[in-house]
Each structure stands twice: as C-alpha cells, then as structure tokens.
Amino acid sequence: MKLVIFLALVILLVFILIAISGNKNIEEDKENAKCLTVENYLLIRDSSVADELSQYAIHRKDDKLKFTRKGKGYTLFYLKLEESKKVKLVGLDGYGMRDKEFLKYVCNLIENIKTN
Incomplete structure (x- = not known):
C-alpha cells in the first residue's frame, strides 16, 4: 500500500513539473513572437x-x-x-x-x- 501511495505521489509530482515547465515555454514563445x-x-x-x-x-x-x-x-x-x-x-x-x-x-x- 505504501508503494502505491509513493508511486502516485511521484507521478503527481512529475505532472506538476511538466505543467510548470510548459507554462514557462508558452510565456517565452509569446515574448519571442512579439519581436x-x-x-x-x-x-x-x-x-x-x-x-x-x-x-x-x-x-x-x-x-x-x-x-x-x-x-x-x-x-x-x-x-x-x-x-x-x-x-x-x-x-x-x-x-x-x-x-x-x-x-x-x-x-x-x-x-x-x-x-x-
């Protein structure tokens, strides 16, 4: 049971990191498009x-x-x-x-x- 909870937390953390890095790229792309x-x-x-x-x-x-x-x-x-x-x-x-x-x-x- 502890293993399942640990894996769920790791997967959740990975998704959060992907979402944060994706937003950074979107903002950078918008800034570059302004030029x-x-x-x-x-x-x-x-x-x-x-x-x-x-x-x-x-x-x-x-x-x-x-x-x-x-x-x-x-x-x-x-x-x-x-x-x-x-x-x-x-x-x-x-x-x-x-x-x-x-x-x-x-x-x-x-x-x-x-x-x-």
Missing part, C-alpha cells in the same frame, strides 16, 4: 551590421529575408512581410520543429543589431 514586427523586419533588412552579426547569410528581397547557411547555400528559414503588414517566420528545416529555435535566433539578432 516579429514590421519595424524589426525593416531593421534587419536595412541594417549594415546584420550580416556581420548573423551566423547565417541573409538574402534580401522586398518582401522576404532568407536565412541560409554560410557556405552551404540552402535556406533554413525566411521572414516574409505579408500584405496585411504582418511578419511571418517560415521554417524550412525540420518540418517546422525548429521554428522556435529560429524565432529565438531572430529575436537575439534584433537585440544585437539594436545594441551595435
């Missing part, structure tokens, strides 16, 4: 230091910024400026599983551009 603005898109597009600060090569078009691996030549993700004046991140690597990683990278790049 996808038209102003920040234009900041990356028009910045002279973005290429130096970026670990990816940035290929600029009017409505799209493609981020490709330097020396490899394939696009990992891009930022698209939509007609509704929204910026959309489209991940092409990992079937969308790495989109969070790319979003975090873009936010860090924006912060680095603003500080330089």
Whole structure:
C-alpha cells in the first residue's frame, strides 16, 4: 500500500513539473513572437551590421529575408512581410520543429543589431 501511495505521489509530482515547465515555454514563445514586427523586419533588412552579426547569410528581397547557411547555400528559414503588414517566420528545416529555435535566433539578432 505504501508503494502505491509513493508511486502516485511521484507521478503527481512529475505532472506538476511538466505543467510548470510548459507554462514557462508558452510565456517565452509569446515574448519571442512579439519581436516579429514590421519595424524589426525593416531593421534587419536595412541594417549594415546584420550580416556581420548573423551566423547565417541573409538574402534580401522586398518582401522576404532568407536565412541560409554560410557556405552551404540552402535556406533554413525566411521572414516574409505579408500584405496585411504582418511578419511571418517560415521554417524550412525540420518540418517546422525548429521554428522556435529560429524565432529565438531572430529575436537575439534584433537585440544585437539594436545594441551595435
């Protein structure tokens, strides 16, 4: 009987820890999504230091910024400026599983551009 109670408490503790860590990730994702603005898109597009600060090569078009691996030549993700004046991140690597990683990278790049 003590073993059953112990296992139930361990399982309950695991679920609580998962719930707490999940909420932290959701809040972090919301915060990172706030950096996808038209102003920040234009900041990356028009910045002279973005290429130096970026670990990816940035290929600029009017409505799209493609981020490709330097020396490899394939696009990992891009930022698209939509007609509704929204910026959309489209991940092409990992079937969308790495989109969070790319979003975090873009936010860090924006912060680095603003500080330089």
